[in-house]
Amino acid sequence: MESKSSEFLARSSEAMRDEHLQSVLNKLRAGLEYKRKAAILKIPNFEELKEHARAVKDHTLANLDHYLEEFESSVIESGGHVHWARTSADLNRIALEICQKAGALRVTKSKSMIAEETGLNTVLEEAGIEVTETDLGEYIIQLAEEPPSHIIGPAIHKTKQQVIDLFKNHHDLGERELESVKSIVDEARKVLRDKFCNADVGITGANFLVAETGRIGLVTNEGNGDLTATLPRVHIAVASIEKVVPTPEDASALLRVLVPSATGQPITSYVSFFGGPRKQGDPDGPEEFHVILLDNNRTDMLAGEFRDMLRCIRCATCLNHCPVYTSVGGHAYGWVYPGPMGSVLTPLMTGMGKAHLLPNACSSCGRCEEVCPMGVPLPDMLRQLRTIEREQGLTPAGWRWGLTAFMKLLQHPRIYHLGARWTTAALKRMGKKRGSIASIPVGSGWTKVRELPSPEGRTFQDLWRQKNRKGASGNE
Amino acid sequence: MTKKSDDQKNSKPLVGLFITCLVDLMRPSVGFATVELLEQAGCRVEVPEEQTCCGKPGYNSGDLANARDVAKRVIEIFEPYDYVVVPSGSCAGMISRHYPKLLAGIPRWENRAEVLAEKCFELTGFLTDVMGFTAPAPLSDLSGRTFTYHDTCTGLREMRVKAQPRQLLRNLRNVEITEMKGTEECCGFGGTFAAKMPDISRHMVDAKIRRAEDAGAQIILGGDMGCLMNIAGRMKRLGKDIEVRHVAEVLAGRLDIPAINGKGE
Amino acid sequence: MNEQDVRKQDREKILGGVRSAVRKDPGHLASVEDLAKYWKSRPSAPRPPVGDDLVETFSSRIQEFASTVVRLDSLEAVPRYIAEYAGTGEDENITLVTGEDPRLENLPWDTAPEIRREVRKAERTDNIGLSQAFCAVAESGSIVLLSGKADPTSNDFLVDRHIILLAEDDIVPYHEDAWKRIREAGSSMPRAVNFISGPSSTGDVDLTLQVGVHGPRTLHVVIVPSNPS
Known part of the structure; x- marks a missing residue:
């Protein structure tokens, strides 16, 4: 997908003016935060489960070459095919070729962030293939022709009324009126049933790739992934290389921290493992099974200082707990992955040039790291990206030189204290009347939205020295 | 001074007050309140004059080279003290969580950063967790407001x-x-x-x-x-x-x- | 270069990149022997506590979200029970879709003549489906179903109302125990292994939980004794 991350500031301002969006974000923040907390409180050894999940992923990443090859041979052994895509374009090309070889006219898809990353739908549609998203959230944003705004709730930015209006425009509702959430869901069920049953190819993502068994793991509540993987003639799973785990038991271990973190449920309605074409005697299942493995800069991440990011299991809890994400929503970020994890991934995948603002969209509050079930040090990574931003000369000049001068000044205490003394006196004078200062020349972003409170007028160091001198002379 | 009071004096931990640039510049009252509390809790307090700021603004904005230099200064200035106490969680966190990362792998400094990190505290955490500071009865009653x-x-x-x-x-x-x-x-x-x-x-x-x-x-x-x-x-x-x-x-x-x-x- | 060579090259480039990225990692195990040793000595995963009464734990956990559970005293009572559960109260026939499962075959269906049993793969218009669970997991309140003749995957996802028969002894404490059973059951993995813990649901509209999006709108578990005497 094309990145619009450079428009972050304008898009976020717009988002904060959007009342509908703000009401949804408030609901999201309060709801999911509470649900996650309640779910975790029920698991007395959650910390231990987290530690284990992290160890599983660290071990897998440290031996990723081995497990990728094992996964490949397991898939082949069960009659499936594995394809390797270095870039988004490669993945799209391979998927299109499989569809065309199968003579596919209609494709159903279950939610895949990888397909969002590569922009797969557009490529298939341009080749004349009808693509239908079947996750309800994805279906809604497909109708709205919008990108997802959240990695597990792609349409959370839409209000109920907005969804009803979309359905009115795109479905033949006749006399029927949609009102309740249930009526919306029933309508979607009816339309999507047709799509499931008439699709030639089903494309799913994968939460896990199980090396030992050559299976892909799907974690959903709707069951759309299962229908997508079962009814069409061909099943294609698209996944990035870091999704591999050694054994099914390891997938279960990750699941124990994934679901409570993501939705506050102990487990989703459906956790399914699929692999290979239908077996002899199977009454259903696809005739062909393909997995396309995507790199898209992940080997670089594996080799460098951002490897820990590959532990991310896309639970989205960092989004739900990020004060910036819950202020501006997902679209402000301008690409596929929003929030803290997105502000790390987007610059690494789309380049620093367009995305360098994102690592700055962070107040370093540390909540993301606190709630991350995989212990990804998100604030450290965002800081590291700001370091790279500075090295690449992308930091605005005023900030760069101002801060450099400040940091140099800190190393010259005498000049620093003189400056501090002068500054505090000057500020005191400026704020004398109001008790605060309405506008300052340096760092004017501060006074754009708030006053600068008046200082007391003398520095502590100054007063301390004076007091101690007096105290000393008093003793004499 | 008698020998006895000397001993008493020496048994009191020596705290280096890291005043923070904002308290220094904007609100010295916080600094004096901090000194008062530390003394009440039984500490001797010194305020090293050479201190400026912990360097977090530059560190957070990617200026690691200068942040390292600032960190080294802070370590040199504060390592003689038993404790470093800061009336700010942010600057205390910079010293005790980020200096060790910032100086990791730099011979000599890595260890010094870790030693300083261990004895650096935020004010209320220090008073409670290290000094076990309590009053037998409230010193005053400010409960009239919310x-x-x-x-x-x-x-x-x-x-x-x-x-x-x-x-x-x-x-x-x-x-x-x-x-x-x-x-x-x-x-x-x-x-x-x-x-x-x-x-x-x-x-x-x-x-x-x-x-x-x-x-x-x-x-x-x-x-x-x-x-x-x-x-x-x-x-x-x-x-x-x-x-x-x-x-x-x-x-x-x-x-x-x-x-x-x-x-x- | 032909297409196949290009593909091979891409594979090599990715794997080569991965190899050079992990080669020097302290956790990287260079040889197959080292890996085997790692797996031998790997401590088992920590697990959340599960009470002693597996039937109770399973039942209460699966009922936390929109599923229903009933316990019957005997296997023989099942057809009659299903007739009551699924019936409309009028003397209408009930169509029940099942896979080719000998365990279901052997139930005394003659006790429930109003049930018309159709042994086949489910279609989109089918209303009620019956499956027998391969096993169930107490930890998360999950039914485990395996694809195949006995229970085509379609039957678990296309019907409106899904009834699942579960034998008491088939409830295991943890996911790991379920995997162990699956490994022991056959020479190779079935195409699909489904852990089902509730009816199909979504929170995608208005962040409101709504049951019955694509798959079954209801999930009803019938627990029966393991040894019908």
Whole structure:
């Protein structure tokens, strides 16, 4: 997908003016935060489960070459095919070729962030293939022709009324009126049933790739992934290389921290493992099974200082707990992955040039790291990206030189204290009347939205020295 | 001086007060309140004159080279003390969580950073967890007004400050905190973030203020001047009058000093 | 270069990149022997506590979200029970879709003549489906179903109302125990292994939980004794 991350500031301002969006974000923040907390409180050894999940992923990443090859041979052994895509374009090309070889006219898809990353739908549609998203959230944003705004709730930015209006425009509702959430869901069920049953190819993502068994793991509540993987003639799973785990038991271990973190449920309605074409005697299942493995800069991440990011299991809890994400929503970020994890991934995948603002969209509050079930040090990574931003000369000049001068000044205490003394006196004078200062020349972003409170007028160091001198002379 | 009092003096831990650039510049009262509390708790306090700032603004903005130099200075200045105490979770977190990362792998310095990190504390955490400071009876009763507490992010997550200020307020000044919703959510300060992305920062601080109002607070307390200036400055811009104060001042019984968002003349 | 060579090259480039990225990692195990040793000595995963009464734990956990559970005293009572559960109260026939499962075959269906049993793969219009669970997991309140003749995957996802028969002894404490059973059951993995813990649901509209999006709108578990005497 094309990145619009450079428009972050304008898009976020717009988002904060959007009342509908703000009401949804408030609901999201309060709801999911509470649900996650309640779910975790029920698991007395959650910390231990987290530690284990992290160890599983660290071990897998440290031996990723081995497990990728094992996964490949397991898939082949069960009659499936594995394809390797270095870039988004490669993945799209391979998927299109499989569809065309199968003579596919209609494709159903279950939610895949990888397909969002590569922009797969557009490529298939341009080749004349009808693509239908079947996750309800994805279906809604497909109708709205919008990108997802959240990695597990792609349409959370839409209000109920907005969804009803979309359905009115795109479905033949006749006399029927949609009102309740249930009526919306029933309508979607009816339309999507047709799509499931008439699709030639089903494309799913994968939460896990199980090396030992050559299976892909799907974690959903709707069951759309299962229908997508079962009814069409061909099943294609698209996944990035870091999704591999050694054994099914390891997938279960990750699941124990994934679901409570993501939705506050102990487990989703459906956790399914699929692999290979239908077996002899199977009454259903696809005739062909393909997995396309995507790199898209992940080997670089594996080799460098951002490897820990590959532990991310896309639970989205960092989004739900990020004060910036819950202020501006997902679209402000301008690409596929929003929030803290997105502000790390987007610059690494789309380049620093367009995305360098994102690592700055962070107040370093540390909540993301606190709630991350995989212990990804998100604030450290965002800081590291700001370091790279500075090295690449992308930091605005005023900030760069101002801060450099400040940091140099800190190393010259005498000049620093003189400056501090002068500054505090000057500020005191400026704020004398109001008790605060309405506008300052340096760092004017501060006074754009708030006053600068008046200082007391003398520095502590100054007063301390004076007091101690007096105290000393008093003793004499 | 007699030998006995010498011994007494030596048994008191020697604290180097890291005053922080914001307290130094904006609100010396917090510094004096801090010294008073530390002395009451049985410490000897010194304020090294050579200190400036912990260097976090540059560190957070990617200027690692200068941040390293600043960190080395702070280590040199403060390593002679038994403890380093900071009336700020943010600067304490910088020293005790980030210096070791910043200087990791640099011979000699890595170890020195880790040693300093171990003895660096946020004020209320130090008074409670290290000094076990309590008063037999409240020193004064400030319970007449409704106080709420904003858990500043770095204090909470990097320095594990949560119960300590509440416990001290209760014990020293008979103040029971009226909790607001989302007390652990960021106020939107975030150092340079507040000036780099003012609109998002405003959105965050407005939520904080709304919640303090919903709790019926008359005074918002916190342990970090940055966050407090942010909340106070926004409050002032909005013409709202919940007082914003540093917890150290209240612990020292100083409600007579004008609030951070105090009125002018 | 032909297409196949290009593909091979891409594979090599990715794997080569991965190899050079992990080669020097302290956790990297260079040889197959080292890996085997790692797996031998790997401590088992920590697990959340599960009470002693597996039937009770399973039942209460699966009922936390929109599923229903009933316990019957005997296997023989099942057809009659299903007739009551699924019936409309009028003397109408009930069509029940099942896979080719000998365990279901052997139930005394003659006790429930109103049930018309159709042994086949489910279609989109089918209303009620019956499956027998391969096993169930107490930890998360999950039914485990395996694809195949006995229970085509379609039957678990296309019907409106899904009834699942579960033998008491088939409830295991943890996911790991379920995997162990699956490994022991056959020479190779079935195409699909489904852990089902509730009816189909979504929170995608208005963040409101709504049951019955694509798959079954209801999930009803019938627990029966393992040894019908």
